Amino acid sequence: MRVAILAYPGVVALDVTGPAEVFAAAARLTGGGYELVLLGTKPGPIPTFSSMALQPAGVISEDLGRMDTLLIAGSPGIPPVIKDAEVLEWTRREAPRCRRHGSICTGAFVLGAAGLLDGKRATTHWRFTRALAHAYPRVTVEHDSLFVRDGSTYTSAGVSSGIDLALALVEEDFGRKLALSVARELVVFLKRPGGQSQFSxxxxxxxxxxxxxxxxxxxxxxxxxxxxxxxxxxxxxxxxxxxxxxxxxxxxxxxxxxxxxxxxxxxxxxxxxxxxxxxxxxxxxxxxxxxxxxxxxxxxxxxxxxxxxxxxxxxxxxxxxxxxxxxxxxx
Incomplete structure (x- = not known):
């Protein structure tokens, strides 16, 4: 199953690398259950908020083939790409073609700007739940969940909760036993349920x-x-x-x-x-x-x-x- 993570300049590195490590560990344990692809909005390395650079395998202007799962990473604030018409059009077109799509942290604002959260339940980092609800009033924002599934759309809370979301997706695909094995592999103490509080x-x-x-x-x-x-x-x-x-x-x-x-x-x-x-x-x-x-x-x-x-x-x-x-x- 091909898992694509969309990143852009200023992205939080852990929003990308956390879920990526979960899928990579699951791929090792299953002998190739996932193929991971990092996507950029423009050619070249992607500078992150922590000044590290990520090297994408492809960019949204290319023919990327079929994606099983698409996840959009977040930034320390509301992502600047919500004003990028090309990114929103690509997201609006490609996300529904995937078996499932979702976001980590403030990546939810990209889905919201693309109209993909309208009429759905969603969450984001606790600092920005009110801003998400204000910006997209047709979205039912859950202010205190680690991650939320509504149909084929998945949204997660801040930063490390992307790991929880990825573990839940692994469990959905391969069962609880593998998800717990991945959690142990990554020295994650537990696989927290989506309804659990992300922060007080x-x-x-x-x-x-x-x-x-x-x-x-x-x-x-x-x-x-x-x-x-x-x-x-x-x-x-x-x-x-x-x-x-x-x-x-x-x-x-x-x-x-x-x-x-x-x-x-x-x-x-x-x-x-x-x-x-x-x-x-x-x-x-x-x-x-x-x-x-x-x-x-x-x-x-x-x-x-x-x-x-x-x-x-x-x-x-x-x-x-x-x-x-x-x-x-x-x-």
Missing amino acids: HQLAAQFSDVPAIQGLQQWVIDHPREDHSVERLARRVHMSPRNFARVFRRETGATPAGFVEAVRVEAARRLLESTELPIQTVADRVGFGNTNGLRRAFLRQHGIGPAEYRHSVKGAPSSASQKSRGRKPGR
Whole structure:
């Protein structure tokens, strides 16, 4: 199956190389299940956002033959190629000819500009979901999904979620066993489901536009284990605790304690997804101190406890099921 990835100047390299490595690994494990083709909009190397250059195998002005899957990579912002009539016309013509087509990150804007998302559900990087909904009102934007399938159209969230999308496509083509083998090959800890949150939308919504508060919020995110009492946070921005609490709530819509809890739950969620650390260790690392505090906060924000969440995402046995497995027959 021929998989083509369309890139252009300023593209995020991982939007291209992440899915490419998934399909390349799947090709090795299947003895040639995929042929990968990198396409450019113009001849010559494609400069990426990180200054590395990608060498395309072909350009859209050439006769490229049949493509099974077409994916359009994203850029750090809204892709400039949404104003390129040649790119949009090519996308509008070629994408429907493929068995499936889709986007990584802000590549969704290219599909949107080509009219290929009208009447469909889609997602993109969490920073740009509102912009996508505003630019293309006929699209139903899912603000907090890793990837979305609507018919033959697939869209994924920011950057690394292109790997999740590619793994889902491999599973669709060859089954779960191969997709998990590819994930292990790439040292990806799990194959996350499309409905899983790409980023805490709650945190994104709470970020302030005031530099001092925004800087403090970023510091809390980088140091979830620290003492984040109102008094200590207020001192960091040179405010009285009372004034700080008032300003913080006005600027973010959340109390300092509410924001800190959301940050810690988000940090715990990522550790639960990407490690096998015991729940108590996770709680310690993110600042809860004990599993009861982590569980109560997780229930408030996700509706399930941390052990149940890990099980639902990774298919790993919860601590309760592990204990029951360890029991001797008849006990």
